[in-house]
Amino acid sequence: MAGHSKWKNIQKRKNAQDAKKGKIFMRHAKDIYTAAKQGGGDTDTNASLRLAVEKAKSDNMPSDNVERAIKKATGSLDGASFEEITYEGYGPGGVAVIVHILTDNKNRTAAEIRHAFKKNNGNLGESGCVAFMFDRKGYIVIGNEDGKISEDEIxxxxxxxxxxxxxxxxxxxEIFTAPEDFEEVLNHLVNFDYTISDSEITLIPQNYSSLPEEDERKMLNLIDVLEDNEDVQDIHHNLELS
Structure with a gap:
């Protein structure tokens, strides 16, 4: 992992996304969904969910949107039946891409995802075609903008x-854990009053790919299209942004 920062990639993407208020709420909804899916819908016992909800509320996300994201994750949304699907494929230049979906109409979503890849010089692959390029890890970021936290201390x-x-x-x-240790590590750090900038169980690329400018532009457009799809809950890729 040395030499490649997931956090830098996240920040570059979020800075571009946050220019649009609707995307801010969409990102928060996906973060809340992911946290509730992994650790349950109770903010008292799920530190990741508690942090995600706090961040959403700080950006004035309506409480109804927060509750809907939690209910979708816990399967308690009245009158709705959602199915989880994972798509794997390749973006421009052979970048590995994994897309996690939550949908109430898999045929519609499949067509939309396939179209997004095709339109942006990518293609969907078989299940498992790129999953082996990623490791499942707990991921926690502690901000240190003021430089007050020493490396030895943290x-x-x-x-x-x-x-x-x-x-x-x-x-x-950036702190990495085994998935089964994620909550324990996160709770430990929260109890010591560290400011948690990001936290999730995620997929970390074993290696990152750099692309020529034109291919990177197409890859970023593919990510944009996927992020705009309401059924897309998470996207993993091994593109290192320039």
Missing amino acids: TLQAIEAGAEDIVVEEDAY
């Missing part, structure tokens, strides 16, 4: 909590 706390690895960035620390 490394000690992360290791004591059971983290596997920590990556030092200029303004943040």
Whole structure:
């Protein structure tokens, strides 16, 4: 993981997304859904969900939107039946892409996802075609914009909590855990009053790909189209943004 920062990729994408208020709410809804799906719908016992809800409310996301995202994840949304689907494929330049879907109409969604890939010089593949290129990990980011948290301090706390690895960035620390240790590590760090900038169980690329400018533009357009699809809950790729 050294030399490649998931956090830098996230920040570059979020800075572009946040220009549109609707995308802010969509991102929060997906973060809330993911947290509730992984750890349950109770904010008292699910630290990831609690943090996701707090961030959504700080951006004035309506409470109804928050509740709907939680209910979708826990299967308690009245009158709705959702199915989870994972698509794997390749973007421009052979970038590996995994898309997690939650849909009430898989035929419609399949057509939309296939069209998005085809239109942007990508193609869908068989199940498992790129999954082996990613590792499932717990992922926690602690902001350090003011430089007050020392590397020795956070490394000690992360290791004591059971983290596997920590990556030092200029303004943040990226902490990686085994999926089964994620909640314990997160709760430990929250209890020590660290500011959690991001937290999730996610897929981390084993290697990153760089693309020529034109192919990168097409790949980013593919990501934009997928992110605009309300059925898309999460996207993983191994593109290193320039």
